[in-house]
Amino acid sequence: MSESGDDGDERRGRTVDRDDDPPDMGDLYDELESLADAVDDPAERERVAAAMRTAAAVEPVGVFGRIVREFDRGDAAEALLGSALFGIPMLVEGGTGEVGEFLATHPLSVAATYAFTVAAVVGILYVSDIQDVRVTHRLFGIVPRRLAGVLGISLAFAVVSMTAWGRVDWTTPVVAIAAISVAWVPMAIGAALGDILPGT
Known part of the structure; x- marks a missing residue:
């Protein structure tokens, strides 16, 4: 199971390092931007764009990290x-x-x-x-x-x-x-x- 999961990550153009810092909203936004570049269908691109707007609008606790x-x-x-x-x-x-x-x-x-x-x-x-x-x-x-x-x-x-x-x-x-x-x-x-x- 772990090998197939790693293969999936590599197919998306990134590898997961378990020692990295936990992902934040910026990482999510970067992933959505990469996904938007990979999607060809206009309807799907609009759905990804909507997800990006939602991710950008989410306000985490505190002043920093937005x-x-x-x-x-x-x-x-x-x-x-x-x-x-x-x-x-x-x-x-x-x-x-x-x-x-x-x-x-x-x-x-x-x-x-x-x-x-x-x-x-x-x-x-x-x-x-x-x-x-x-x-x-x-x-x-x-x-x-x-x-x-x-x-x-x-x-x-x-x-x-x-x-x-x-x-x-x-x-x-x-x-x-x-x-x-x-x-x-x-x-x-x-x-x-x-x-x-x-x-x-």
């Missing part, structure tokens, strides 16, 4: 809240402007700061194991909508808040852009964490 798929208004609000929580200390801290003035004389450092911010958000959303974040929609077929939303919301909050609170002077745009790059780092990280930690 499958995060859509990016809606609730996620946008969470990203904005995360930006504010992590960013307001940067708005009242005088060191933000001082670092911005230094970076303004080092354009490569400004570019590196923006690149680091994007890389940090990508790492939080898609590389770390904080949550099982799935890419379901892409802008222009390239950029995941969640990534664009988190980065865009946090950058907009950085620009608006730094301007409204008089932390930047747009008569010196290079210094303003550099100072915003400094404030954007924690704001973007806060937006990413605020978005995925509730597991929505």
Whole structure:
């Protein structure tokens, strides 16, 4: 009996290691995705798609271990809240402007700061194991909508808040852009964490 069971697992393209960690909802979702690729009949594909939607909607106990798929208004609000929580200390801290003035004389450092911010958000959303974040929609077929939303919301909050609170002077745009790059780092990280930690 065990041999036939193992053969069945191998036919489905995977082998079972009894020493592996117990499967979770992400593993189930992966199996359903593989099954959807193998099914040819449209009616059966729709049944598998319905099962995938059901699996994604199941909410296990606790905050972690959920499958995060859509990016809606609730996620946008969470990203904005995360930006504010992590960013307001940067708005009242005088060191933000001082670092911005230094970076303004080092354009490569400004570019590196923006690149680091994007890389940090990508790492939080898609590389770390904080949550099982799935890419379901892409802008222009390239950029995941969640990534664009988190980065865009946090950058907009950085620009608006730094301007409204008089932390930047747009008569010196290079210094303003550099100072915003400094404030954007924690704001973007806060937006990413605020978005995925509730597991929505």
